[in-house]
Amino acid sequence: MSTLTQTSPFLTRSLTSTVHSISSPSTRTSTPSRPNQPSHRRYDHFVPSIVNNAHNRSNSNNQPPTISNGNLSSQEEWWDPETxxxxxxxxxxxxxxxxVSSSSSSSSSGSHKVDSEDSLYEMSKDWMPTNNGFSLNLDASQVESFDNNAEDSQSNDKHNLSLYITxxxxxxxxxxxxxxxxxxxxxxxxxxxxxxxxxxxxxxxxEFAYTPEMEYYRxxxxxxxxxxxxxxxxxxxxxxxxRIGPRFQLHPSFTIxxxxxASTLSALGNMVDTQTGDVVFVCLKHSIDPSEDQQPTVSDDMNDEDSLTDHIQMTMQLRKRTIFAHVEILQAKSDYFEDLFNSGFKESDNDDERNTLKRKEIVVDDIDFITLYWVIRFLYTNSLTFSxxxxxxxxxxxxxxxxxxGSRIINLPSFSSLRHNSFSKGEWDWHDISSNGEQEEWEVHNDLENKTVKSVSSESTSTCRSRRSEPPRITRPPPPYHNNGPRPRPREGSDTAKSRTKSTGKSVRSASRTIPNSASTNRVSEDHPSLSSLLSERSNSDxxxxxxxxxxxxxxxxxxxxxxxxxxxxxxRLDILKGLANEHLLKYLDEVNCIPLAFASYPYDELHSEILDNIVDHWTQVKSSKEFLKCIQEVRQDVWGVNGPMVLHNIYMRL
Structure with missing residues (x-):
């Protein structure tokens, strides 16, 4: 849930219930006490000598908040907070x-409150929030001291100050x-x-739930x-x-x-992806031909094994893209990035680069360019547009x-972009991939180049081996990758960078020096340019x-x-953004997309549970839809993997 105590109006961080203190040695969020006792109602004399009563009562005729029976989830509605x-x-x-109040509490031994005009209990008897739906009372209790050697026992007395919200x-x-x-x-x-x-x-x-048994919070x-x-x-x-109001995940229908x-957020929005950023995200952008994105047809015959032989036949193009961002904003808005940037992820401090802008590079190979852009923009502006x-x-x-x-494209070998021909593409070019598992020409060519490097030099065997293996057939959604963070790409001067990002190029140069003069080892397939010719071309044309x-x-x-x-x-770990996406998905949930979304959301308990609830609530429409039959066929053919049967089991267990 989000906290209301941000340091600025636009740098809002997603947090759980928290306690914030300045110059406080130890503070914590207190928990309800005395759960089986009735609520405390305190009505006695008010002490005006030290308290200036300023309630800021509103003239609103707002009705008390709507009370719902049972669980409060998506049925909750916004109501005006009391302040x-x-x-x-x-x-x-x-x-x-x-x-005085703590002494009175200890002398009463908890049986009843001692009547005294000089106590916090009496001072706060008229404290009421704006709409009179709740009452506030202060009280203090004494904590016994176990220091028997203290000369002044009063100096060792400790007191707890409590606020009761009834x-x-x-x-x-x-x-x-x-x-x-x-x-x-x-x-x-x-x-x-x-x-x-x-x-x-x-x-x-x-966050707290008032019930007949719990009428107050202390x-x-x-x-x-x-x-x-x-x-x-x-x-x-x-x-x-x-502030006493609806849960913090709920928001009003309009804002003033x-x-x-508005001007601050607008200015921040103009800073998204500007080259003043000191962080660069490296990701992939995709493009799909609408004519290629075809859904498989559904057969009414459950015994028809050919009714759904393929999941989705998709031909997609990918190319490398970058997005610039700023460390300070990412850290202020996300604990994830704060941990990332403060965990030893540092740039090189070479003297030659002191006067240049140093950028931290993060490779993200599991989030699409458009999605990553909107996530970053949300961190700047608190808003995004959902489809x-x-x-x-x-x-x-x-x-x-x-x-x-995609990782093959985002980490292309250095010599793959040396010559632009029918077999080799540049670092920023479009690359074709298909869901039928077949390799494209550029992948086959890069496989051959890598294998050639491996064959000509035993020295470079471990660093230049092919990363191009035959990919499996894409027939089901991938397992969750939400626990895998973005990979910081080391700088060129680091040892890690030399072994990872530059390993291919160094191995190629080493191979060129150790290639013997024998024609049998220099020859490569006639259908492809030789490795030595690529290196020669690079040397000649610089x-x-x-x-x-x-x-x-x-x-x-x-x-x-x-x-x-x-x-x-x-x-x-962006809870606010996650909640917005969750709300949007539930808003546009229907009998057609609820079943596939149940399969896709299986790794995410909160979203998955709410989708299952929606399916059960609209079971009559869901079970008669063709989409439900299609999903059963897909489960039979292992399209949704090992989670498929479990999702169907969860649905039927809730019916």
Missing amino acids: FYHPIRDIKSFLELAR SENGYKGSTLSVGLFIGITSLNPNIGHKLVETEYIHSQTI LELPLILIESHEGIRRDDGFALCV PDPVL KDLNVRSTMTRRSLVIER IRFQPDPHPHPITIPPAADALEIYIAADKY
């Missing part, structure tokens, strides 16, 4: 009240899931910071931090901020225009082809590797495929 802002002044008196609505057999945010901020913030998000001294983000506030924080002592007070935020088309089979077959054979010929920044590409975005977001 509470309360400045507390005179810290010395406030801390004294905390000690639901004022009596729920009978119902559950209300809410998102709670509690923050402590400065009493007198700088006016110049008013247009950015509030900076909190301490904050907590929690959390601990950092009393030690309040007592010792320099800013609180300087202002002699602090402000308590509370914010010129400052309404859900062609699950084409998506999974395309991913399988790219993963199985051919160099072509730079990226594509313009940067690129024009905005077509809309993103929601399933591919979901897979990429899962890989990069």
Whole structure:
């Protein structure tokens, strides 16, 4: 879930429930206590001497939030949050009240609350958020000290400051899931910071479900931090901020225009894929002839073995592409990239390159160029455009082809781009691949070149062996690759780079020096140019590797495929983006695409479970569709692999 305490309006990170503190030695998200006791209702005298009551009540006639029975998932709707802002002044008196309250709690032995006007319990009796659906109460309790040698026992007393958030609505057999945010901020913030998000001294983000048995939520506030924080002592007070609303995954149907935020995000959007970026993603772009992307027909005869002999016959073109990005933005928006860039992934510090822009290079061979672009753009602008088309089979077959054979293109041997002819293509050219498992001419030619290098020199056997093996037939979606992170490509000067990215070229030069004069070893197939002729041509014409010929920044590409975005977001641990893709997939789910999507989503428990729920809810329409029959035939022919029978089992277990 996302937290509400970002440092800027556009650098939003996907996080779980967290506690944020400044200058706090130890803070944590508290858990509900005393679950079997009734809620605490506190109505006594209010102490106005140290508290300025400023509720910021709204004039909204908003009704209490809708309560749903049972599980709250996709049925939840947005409702206006209740907010509470309360400045507390005179810290010395406030801390004294905390000690009095904790003493009263200990003397009462938990049986009942001692009536006293000088306590936090009485001070907060009128605290209500904006819509009066909840009540807030402060209380303090004493933690016994085990230091028997202390001369001043009072100095060793420790107190817990607790905030109780109680639901004022009596729920009978119902559950209300809410998102709670509690923050402590400065009493007198700088006016110049008013247009950015509030900076909190301490904050907590929690999700909680109110039930008839749990009418309140209790959390601990950092009393030690309040007592010792320099800013609180300087202002002699602090402000308590509370937000009680729908779960944080839910968002309103509309937002109020914010010129400052809009202009900032627009400027960030213009920075996507600009050459000022210090990170370059190397990936593959695909192109499919629409006439080639044909779905297999469905036979009404389940015994017809030839009804679905092939999954999808697809001819696709791939070529290498790059996308530029900025380290600071990637790190601020994603824990994944922060871990990647801070885990020893460093550029060389050569003196010759101090005045040049150093770029970190990340090779991504399992995410398509368009999908990767939209993921990066979302990190900059918090927005992306989803395609309404859900062609699950084409998506999974395309991913399988790219993963199985795309790495050959993204890591082409250096001598493959030395001469452009019918058998050799450049680093940035289109390359044809097919789902029928047949190798293209450029693959066969590169196989021959690699095998030639292997045969002429025993020295280069281990480094120049062919990476071109006959690929398996693509008949099912690939297993999940979301756990495989992008591979940082080392620099030219590193030992790793010499053994990986430059190994082929060095081996070729070594082979040319050790080739004997014997004609039997120099001869290659007459149908292909010899290796020595390629090297001679490179030496004579001084051919160099072509730079990226594509313009940067690129024009905005077509809309993103929601399933591919979901897979990429899962890989990069982008929970907000993953939630958006999940919502889009469920919105356009129907009896035609729900079954193949169930197979494709099997590695992803959250999405898979929601799709199965949808299938069960609309089982009458699903079971009578031709798509369901097609999927059964595909499972028989092992199109969906070992997961196919398990998906059908899961469906029938839910019926």
